[in-house]
Amino acid sequence: MPSLGADMESGRLVQWLVKPGSVVKKGDVVAVVETHKGAFEIEIFEEGVVSELCAKEGEELPVGAPLARLTRPGEQSVPKAPKAAPEAIPVSVPLAVEVGRAPGTQAAPLASFVQPSSRPRASPAARRRAGELGIDLNTLKGTGFDGSVTLADVELAAAGGAPPKDPSSAAAPATRRRGFDPNEMRLAIAAAMSRSKREIPHYYLASTIDMSRPLAWLESFNRQRKPEERLLPAALLLKATALALREYPQLNGFWEDGRFRPADGVHIGWAISLRGGGLIAPAIHEVDKHSLQSLMGALRDLVGRARSGGIRGSEMMDPTFTVTSVGDRGAESVLGVIYPPQVAIMGFGRVIERPWIVDGQVTARSLIIASLAADHRASDGHLGGLFLSAVDRFLQEPEGL
Amino acid sequence: MTEAEVRQLVCDILSDIAPETDPAMLSGGRDIREGLDIDSMDFLNFIIAMSKRAGVAIPEEDYPKLFTIDGVVAYLTSSVQPQGTRSS
Numbered sequence: 506m507p508s509l510g511a512d513m514e515s516g517r518l519v520q521w522l523v524k525p526g527s528v529v530k531k532g533d534v535v536a537v538v539e540t541h542k543g544a545f546e547i548e549i550f551e552e553g554v555v556s557e558l559c560a561k562e563g564e565e566l567p568v569g570a571p572l573a574r575l576t577r578p579g580e581q582s583v584p585k586a587p588k589a590a591p592e593a594i595p596v597s598v599p600l601a602v603e604v605g606r607a608p609g610t611q612a613a614p615l616a617s618f619v620q621p622s623s624r625p626r627a628s629p630a631a632r633r634r635a636g637e638l639g640i641d642l643n644t645l646k647g648t649g650f651d652g653s654v655t656l657a658d659v660e661l662a663a664a665g666g667a668p669p670k671d672p673s674s675a676a677a678p679a680t681r682r683r684g685f686d687p688n689e690m691r692l693a694i695a696a697a698m699s700r701s702k703r704e705i706p707h708y709y710l711a712s713t714i715d716m717s718r719p720l721a722w723l724e725s726f727n728r729q730r731k732p733e734e735r736l737l738p739a740a741l742l743l744k745a746t747a748l749a750l751r752e753y754p755q756l757n758g759f760w761e762d763g764r765f766r767p768a769d770g771v772h773i774g775w776a777i778s779l780r781g782g783g784l785i786a787p788a789i790h791e792v793d794k795h796s797l798q799s800l801m802g803a804l805r806d807l808v809g810r811a812r813s814g815g816i817r818g819s820e821m822m823d824p825t826f827t828v829t830s831v832g833d834r835g836a837e838s839v840l841g842v843i844y845p846p847q848v849a850i851m852g853f854g855r856v857i858e859r860p861w862i863v864d865g866q867v868t869a870r871s872l873i874i875a876s877l878a879a880d881h882r883a884s885d886g887h888l889g890g891l892f893l894s895a896v897d898r899f900l901q902e903p904e905g906l
Numbered sequence: 907m908t909e910a911e912v913r914q915l916v917c918d919i920l921s922d923i924a925p926e927t928d929p930a931m932l933s934g935g936r937d938i939r940e941g942l943d944i945d946s947m948d949f950l951n952f953i954i955a956m957s958k959r960a961g962v963a964i965p966e967e968d969y970p971k972l973f974t975i976d977g978v979v980a981y982l983t984s985s986v987q988p989q990g991t992r993s994s
Contacts, residue, residue: 813925834945
C-alpha cells in the first residue's frame with residue numbers, strides 16, 4: 506500500500522486491474538485505492554508478471570503492507586518452478602511509512618467511483634447518470650472534449666440511440682458513485698495541517714510582482730490561438746516558480762529525520778480546491794522541463810481529473826514543493842501552510858489593478874502578491890527572499906519561460 | 907442554434923465541468939463563476955467546450971460576455987449565423 510501523502514495511514518483496495526499472470530510494465534495502472542481523499546489509480550514501478558494478489562478487493566491495509574507479489578522478467582522463463590516466490594518483490598513502493606491507525610479513521614464506508622485507464626474518460630455527471638440508468642460506460646463512445654463520455658452521450662444511449670461500441674470490452678465492474686467523503690477529507694486536512702503547524706517553524710515572506718508585462722505578453726500569445734491552446738496566468742506562475750526552484754534547490758525537497766533531503770526533480774503540487782469541500786495538491790512532474798503549452802495542458806488535465814476522481818497515486822505521492830494560487834476571484838494574498846514533509850509553499854494572490862510607480866511616474870499596473878512560507882529548519886529568510894526575486898525575474902521575461 | 911438549444915448545451919457542459927452543481931437551477935443573469943464556484947481553469951474548459959460544440963471561435967476579449975447563461979445565449983444566437991465564424 507503506497508503512501509499517498511504524509512497524512513495517509515491506511516488505504517482501501519477498491520479494485521484490482523490486474524490478475525495473477527498479468528504482465529505489467531513500469532507506469533501501468535494496476536489497482537484503485539481509496540483514501541480519505543478519494544479514489545486514486547495506483548501505478549506499478551516495476552516490470553514483470555503478477556504472481557500473487559495479497560490484498561483482496563475491499564480490504565483496508567496500512568501503508569507499507571504488500572498488495573501483490575511480482576516475478577521479475579528473467580525468472581518467468583523457468584515455467585517448471587512451482588513457486589517463483591523467492592525473488593518476488595512487493596509491489597508497494599518503499600517509502601518511509603508511519604504504520605498505525607488513528608482512532609476513528611478506520612473502515613469508513615466511502616462510496617467512490619473508479620476510473621481505470623483502460624476505460625474511456627467520462628464526466629462525473631455522465632458517470633452518475635450511467636450508474637442510475639444501469640448503463641455500462643464501456644459500451645459508449647465519448648463525444649466530449651478529449652473524447653470523454655458526456656452526460657448527453659449517456660442520455661442518448663438511454664434513449665436507445667447510441668450504437669454500443671465493442672461488446673467484448675463490456676466486462677467492467679458496476680459503476681460506483683463518485684467521490685470522497687467531505688468529513689474524511691476534513692479530518693485528513695486537519696491531521697496534515699496540525700502536524701505542519703506543530704512541527705514546522707514557518708517563516709513568511711511576500712513580494713509584490715508587477716504582472717503587466719507577462720500579462721500583456723500572455724494576451725498577445727492567446728490572441729491568435731484557439732481556446733484549447735490558450736494559456737492562463739497560472740502556467741506562467743508555475744513555470745517561473747519551477748525555474749526559480751532550480752536555482753534554489755534548498756526549497757525543493759523534504760525535511761526527514763532531522764535533516765533536509767533535496768528532491769531529484771521539480772514536482773510541484775498544485776493546490777486544487779474541491780467544490781464539495783477540501784482540497785488536494787497533486788503533483789505535476791518535472792515542471793521546469795515543460796513548455797508553457799504542455800504545462801497548461803497538464804494543469805487543465807489535472808484539474809479536470811481532480812474534479813472527476815482520476816488522480817493517480819504517483820501524483821499524490823511525490824510533490825516536492827507546493828504552489829497555491831487563488832485564481833481570479835480569490836483574496837489579494839495568501840500565506841500558505843507547508844504540507845509536510847515538504848519545506849516550502851508558494852502562494853499567489855489574485856491579480857489586482859493598483860497605482861504603482863514605474864520610472865518615477867505613478868501609473869496603473871496589474872500586480873500580484875507572491876508569498877513564500879518556508880521551513881526555518883531547512884532555510885533562512887535571506888534565501889527565501891532571493892527565491893522570490895528569482896520568481897519575479899523569470900516572470901518579467903515571459904518569452905523565455 | 908435556438909435559444910433552448912444553447913441553454914441545454916450550456917447546462918450540459920457546465921454539469922460536466924462542475925458535476926457537484928445543478929446549473930439548471932442557476933438564474934440566467936447570475937455570474938456562473940460565482941453561482942457554481944468555477945475557477946479560471948474550469949472557465950477555460952467551459953470556453954473550450956462551448957467553442958468546439960457550437961463551432962464558434964470565442965476570442966479572449968469576449969469572455970466577459972459569457973459570464974452569465976443569458977450572455978452565452980445572446981452571444982451564440984447572434985454570432986452563430988448560417989456561415990458563422992468557425993473556430994479554425
